[in-house]
Amino acid sequence: MLQDISYGSLDNQYRYHQPKNEDIAVCIRGNEVLLMKSNDGILTLPSVGEIADLCSEWEFWLCEPYRYVFTMQDKRYFLWLGTSGETVPERYTYTPVATFRDPKNKDVCFAVMTAWHLYCWYRDNRFCGRCSTKTVHDDKERMMRCPSCGNMIFPRIAPAAIIALTNGDKLMLSKYAGRAYTRYGLLAGFIEIGETAEEAVKREVMEEVGLKVKNVRYYKSQPWGIAGNLSVGYFCDLDGENDSVTLDENELSSAEWFPRNEIPYEDEGISLTGEMIRIFQEGKEPK
Numbered sequence: 001m002l003q004d005i006s007y008g009s010l011d012n013q014y015r016y017h018q019p020k021n022e023d024i025a026v027c028i029r030g031n032e033v034l035l036m037k038s039n040d041g042i043l044t045l046p047s048v049g050e051i052a053d054l055c056s057e058w059e060f061w062l063c064e065p066y067r068y069v070f071t072m073q074d075k076r077y078f079l080w081l082g083t084s085g086e087t088v089p090e091r092y093t094y095t096p097v098a099t100f101r102d103p104k105n106k107d108v109c110f111a112v113m114t115a116w117h118l119y120c121w122y123r124d125n126r127f128c129g130r131c132s133t134k135t136v137h138d139d140k141e142r143m144m145r146c147p148s149c150g151n152m153i154f155p156r157i158a159p160a161a162i163i164a165l166t167n168g169d170k171l172m173l174s175k176y177a178g179r180a181y182t183r184y185g186l187l188a189g190f191i192e193i194g195e196t197a198e199e200a201v202k203r204e205v206m207e208e209v210g211l212k213v214k215n216v217r218y219y220k221s222q223p224w225g226i227a228g229n230l231s232v233g234y235f236c237d238l239d240g241e242n243d244s245v246t247l248d249e250n251e252l253s254s255a256e257w258f259p260r261n262e263i264p265y266e267d268e269g270i271s272l273t274g275e276m277i278r279i280f281q282e283g284k285e286p287k
């Protein structure tokens with residue numbers, strides 16, 4: 001999966017650092033991230049020093065200081081909270097964060113996705129939701145604080161269940177309705193306030209395909225910063241003899257049972273969904 005990278009995990013402990021030229025700069029414009037093209041076609045993130053050079057030749061304005069976000073492989077990453085002009089110099093490209101999923105470039109993908117999650121939280125909490133005063137960055141932890149009413153705003157993560165529904169040797173695959181992403185996936189949905197993750201699995205399956213499930217069992221979780229989620233993966237079994245689907249057409253365009261050896265899916269090593277489908281294909285799912 002995307003977060004299973006060569007050094008184990010990222011160091012996301014909150015610290016205050018001043019950026020240096022060799023640090024990595026994550027520059028976001030709208031829903032796009034600024035990347036550098038290399039000769040071999042691999043996209044990389046620019047350094048703080050390269051951004052400083054860019055400022056001298058390009059319409060690029062610094063609105064706020066850099067904000068340190070995390071360290072990966074001894075490289076420190078900073079969010080650059082500036083903005084830029086429309087065109088970019090030839091060696092740079094703005095790439096939509098949501099579609100940047102290069103299996104050969106997992107470290108950069110994971111860094112971009114995680115920085116994007118933090119960027120969205122900083123962007124959306126510049127003012128206090130309780131009293132509308134401008135918030136300030138806390139010194140000691142990753143938190144926005146309201147200097148007027150004392151409101152403490154911590155990063156927000158939305159838990160979502162990823163559901164591998166099985167019926168003996170068959171797995172249910174589905175496709176979203178009305179989305180750009182058209183590959184098969186697993187049933188999924190947000191965990192609501194007041195319910196357990198296991199209850200969410202049962203509710204989502206009933207809502208999306210009208211089926212009852214049993215033997216709900218945890219598999220793994222995955223941070224999925226593009227959508228601000230923590231994906232929580234569960235396997236479960238069909239309960240009873242009725243396996244006919246009643247499709248929620250607002251959510252899904254299809255939901256079908258596939259025999260284990262006829263599943264039309266190839267895991268790219270990116271998502272929890274992909275890994276769960278693959279281990280079912282291999283007959284290695286938790287029983």
Ligand SMILES: [Zn+2]
Nearest residue numbers: 128131146149
């Ligand atoms: Zn306030």
